[in-house]
Amino acid sequence: MIAVLKPQTSDKQIENLSSWLKAQGLDVHISKGSTHTVIGLVGDTSKIDEDLLIGLDMVETVKRISEPFKSANRKFHPDDSVISVGNTSVGGKDFTLIAGPCSVENEEQVMEIATAVKAAGATMLRGGAFKPRTSPYDFQGLKADGIEMLIKAKKVTGLPIVTEIMNANHLSLFDEVDVIQVGARNMQNFELLKELGRTNKPILLKRGLANTLKELLMSAEYIMAGGNENIILCERGIRTFETYTRNTLDVSAIPMLRELSHLPVIVDPSHATGNAKLVKPMAMAAVAAGAHGLMIEVHNDPAHALCDGPQSLTPAAFAEVAMSVRKILAAMEE
Numbered sequence: 001m002i003a004v005l006k007p008q009t010s011d012k013q014i015e016n017l018s019s020w021l022k023a024q025g026l027d028v029h030i031s032k033g034s035t036h037t038v039i040g041l042v043g044d045t046s047k048i049d050e051d052l053l054i055g056l057d058m059v060e061t062v063k064r065i066s067e068p069f070k071s072a073n074r075k076f077h078p079d080d081s082v083i084s085v086g087n088t089s090v091g092g093k094d095f096t097l098i099a100g101p102c103s104v105e106n107e108e109q110v111m112e113i114a115t116a117v118k119a120a121g122a123t124m125l126r127g128g129a130f131k132p133r134t135s136p137y138d139f140q141g142l143k144a145d146g147i148e149m150l151i152k153a154k155k156v157t158g159l160p161i162v163t164e165i166m167n168a169n170h171l172s173l174f175d176e177v178d179v180i181q182v183g184a185r186n187m188q189n190f191e192l193l194k195e196l197g198r199t200n201k202p203i204l205l206k207r208g209l210a211n212t213l214k215e216l217l218m219s220a221e222y223i224m225a226g227g228n229e230n231i232i233l234c235e236r237g238i239r240t241f242e243t244y245t246r247n248t249l250d251v252s253a254i255p256m257l258r259e260l261s262h263l264p265v266i267v268d269p270s271h272a273t274g275n276a277k278l279v280k281p282m283a284m285a286a287v288a289a290g291a292h293g294l295m296i297e298v299h300n301d302p303a304h305a306l307c308d309g310p311q312s313l314t315p316a317a318f319a320e321v322a323m324s325v326r327k328i329l330a331a332m333e334e
């Protein structure tokens with residue numbers, strides 16, 4: 001349920017109303033927009049007397065939210081959420097460019113790539129340390145050592161770092177990680193989501209291989225229900241019958257998610273296509289469709305990458321993509 005307050009409502013009135021609603025056992029979310037304040041209520045709202053609420057002087061309208069996702073719902077929070085990450089932020093007017101290797105392989109590799117992507121305009125460095133591979137015989141990542149290498153690259157370049165978690169027991173290794181990624185395969189690992197809800201770390205939540213947008217938003221809701229509202233949604237392609245591409249990028253997910261939710265939406269054209277040649281056109285399409293950012297795999301030697309070489313861009317190709325993206329962003333501002 002949401003209550004939209006009249007523009008002149010004072011902070012004291014908002015505080016009194018919020019305490020009264022909390023006393024009814026509800027979670028209260030206050031979102032102050034440019035003109036109106038919206039009070040979002042989560043929990044058993046059947047106890048609330050709607051007529052009483054609407055009868056209050058300060059209340060303009062009261063609406064029940066029919067969607068099962070509440071905290072992630074744009075109706076709860078009409079303005080875009082902006083998530084602070086180190087020296088940068090994700091969402092709103094800021095454009096986020098995350099780049100780096102699929103997997104951290106060694107210190108020289110990650111340092112070389114980090115320096116190159118920063119020079120090309122990346123705002124964050126990615127790199128997998130715990131890798132969810134289809135085969136148990138494939139490279140599984142450098143684990144804690146990989147995270148240490150990312151932290152060194154962050155110290156040298158100043159870029160905040162993004163890396164994937166696969167097990168909540170590893171959380172203590174992520175203290176200096178700026179954004180924790182939940183990969184497609186773990187989007188519905190509800191115990192992991194609940195654990196991440198108890199942290200205050202920004203979470204990059206990737207859409208599952210065969211999940212609907214509603215399911216993605218419900219997974220975000222799991223994290224938010226625990227108190228962590230710092231969530232970045234990521235469209236990374238879904239399974240379809242097409243085999244020429246690794247997945248099918250759902251470009252329509254971008255405006256749809258932006259309409260349904262206030263959370264930032266970024267796009268991963270690398271895993272969406274599985275093909276380096278397709279990364280640039282899909283990156284441009286994503287930006288034109290309203291993505292708040294991109295996450296792109298970059299390798300200094302794609303032919304010898306331990307993971308996802310065929311979809312990895314060289315630093316030079318990444319610089320070209322970054323340039324084209326800037327042109328599209330500038331054109332969209334006009």
Ligand code: PEP
Pocket residue numbers: 102128132164182183184185206236268271
């Ligand atoms: C990744 O980003 O490293 C990754 C494994 O992607 P996804 O979870 O989207 O497959």
Ligand code: MN
Pocket residue numbers: 102103271297307308
């Ligand atoms: Mn990868």
